[in-house]
Amino acid sequence: MSLENSQFNVSAKSFDAEVNVPSSKSYANRAIILAALSKDAITIENLPLSHDVTNLLNVLREVGLRIVEVENGIIIENSFPECERPSSEKIKIYPGDGGTTTRFLIPFLAMGKNSYQIEPEGRMRERPVADLLEVLAELGASINQCDTWLTIRGPLSFQTNKLKADASKTTQHATALALCLAFQNIEVQPVDMKYSKSYWDMTMSLIQDFKKGQKKFYVPVDFSSMSYVLALGADRGKVLVKNCVDIDTFQSDSIFVEVLKNMGYSVTLSDKGLEVKSSEKEITPINLDCSNCPDLVPTLAFTCSRIDGESKLSNLSVLKYKESDRLLEVQKLLDLYSIENTYNEKEDVLHIKGSKKRIDKAKEIYPPDDHRIVMVSYLFLRAHGGGVLNSIHSVSKSFGNFFEVVEENE
Template sequence: MSAPSRGDAVRVIPPGRPLGGRTTLPGSKSITNRALLLAALAPGVSRLSGALKSDDTRYMAQALQAMGVTVEEPDAERFTVRSDGRLRAAAAPLFLGNAGTATRFLTAACALADGEVVIDGDAHMRRRPIAPLLTALAALGVQAEAPTGCPPVTIQGRGGLEGGRVQIDAGLSSQYVSAVLMLAGRAEGPVELTLRGSDIGARGYVELTLAAMRHFGAEVDALSPSAWRVSPTGYRAVDLEIEPDASAATYFWAAGALTGGEVDVGLSPDAFSQPDAKAHALIAAFPHMPAEIEGSQMQDAVPTLAVLAAFNATPVRFIGVANLRVKECDRLAALATELSRVRPGLAIEDGDDLVIASDPALPSPEAPVRLATYADHRMAMSLALLGLKLDNIVIDDPACVAKTFPGYWDALRGLGVELA
């Protein structure tokens, strides 16, 4: 079967046996897009190996090229970035699809461009909020406008950043913090960044950003758990080996748990630096997952855990997951809707919580059920796991996985899962 195209559907056939063997994960999207940007801001040549090649990283690479950075792809897992450390004003708007990392990170970085830059995305991205980031940038003297509070964004680049102090509201996304931190590494003076309030979406991703910045030569001091000082060191070109994607690993850990097998993803759970790897402990507890799961620090793993919870011995409530409403789609509403297509009431929204009415003996639908994916890669990959236990599960628009994991369906086939 060839790779599915947009508009196709895939039926997952229950394997009827424990899944085992080894699968190869793609590189981390989160680390790849951070590394691409930092390499572009570092004079010299940086070589990124183990990198993800997907829609999201391709949008980032193309945008950097449009701003005068040379990005080469020697093979399927490497980028070579050649830069003089400068960003030029792009001749046309930068289209970034629904790539949240690329959109937020470049919105900040374009303050360093030598003129106006417009950043835009698809219809989904035009509904994803960016106003808190623009408010933070304004405090640093960066002029950027988004009339709707979402992309498109127009940034008036001035070729540099003086430095200063800024408070940032990270309640909706940690990417706002990461975007300003990476920009701060190129400021002419020190930048002190403080969180406004204690809420921050997925703090572990800020740690990923800090680790990447330090690898590229930045000096960042933590003043407190909610404040950082970035010194005006700039960045230096370096090579980086990118670890596999932990969010992708959750699908295969769950596939093993659902079928009574075990899938080797090539890296032990405690070896990942990405926060979604914390989901492994919850997956390992299946079918006795806890009654309440706090998902704020492993947001991209929540769809995987929600599908697993459908077969748990007891009901599961997900809390701290309000931020899932502003991902590629409203994932709370989408999960509640699609899981309830399998059995009415299987999942419900309770405020900003998601409650799964677990059933270890959940029966297969009597007729094929086509589950919508909302053009959201994580919805497609997680909902497909239902088909490992239930017959008649059909996944709509399977090609949307190209956003972060183009080889997902081939990886399932490689474990012996039949797709029709």
């Protein structure tokens, strides 16, 4: 379906479907950056339908990378900064609004000698990057923060074999540095890592695979995207995710599978795929530390809202720095459907007193330009009285065919 109309009519109905979900943009963008720095030709298969990935590939082509499309993937044939075409003028770079795309590109481009004017979109212009820039400045990068957002110029100077990177707000700064310095034998040490440790582990594992000489990579399914269809299946019937036959523990959001099982939903993993369905058993509330899975919080909040009892989600403050203030937006959705909730800022805990009761009245929701809030808004609409969902174009960031998948077999 076309997302140009930016509006979708949602019907309140059951869900019984067999689907495929996108592959992981987090894995894909890490592998792409490493491939673009590798001296070998690297093949990456099963890329996701994601604007973040497309934007990254477009930028890499712009700076001289030869990227050839092949069946089910791409081959990156040459490497940066060797491929860099000397320019006396600033080169404008448009990475979109993606956190990984923009943050990974900042140190990547600083490996070269040209001056790059980086102009992201939307809320990315407001999200934290100062800690990353501070480290790059210490390595000799010339940085100018201006109205167009940021201009950076290398090359970097490597006079140390260890670097420390603040990871208190995001692991993406440390990850960006580790990826771009992977072949320089420099160890990047995250400091005060509070969130998304599994994604750091994913980064380290990929770096080791590259250093071992692996030349072909297959992008696994994305458990963040999968969480929406799993939550829908658990609440409204059942779903079989055909292209998920194992659990990728490097993706922190894969914990959702275990969470659903522990709550009492029917969860089965086999060579046919991952099946989740509603259960006649009593579903129990949860008390979950979300520091390692902040992107999962909107889906968790929906799931907690659909059962009787009080659930607690903790370590959520990082949500304020995402594509929107996701903590605020989640609370807006809970309030819209009269789900009792309170957030204790000092303890950093969201209390959700859920209810199986459905509100039959149709709603119209105007979410911010944030793919995860748009998708969870769809879940709320479908679980209750349906209605109209706006800003649907945002799903193209990570799950471009979201509406086709959730409407499949209906």
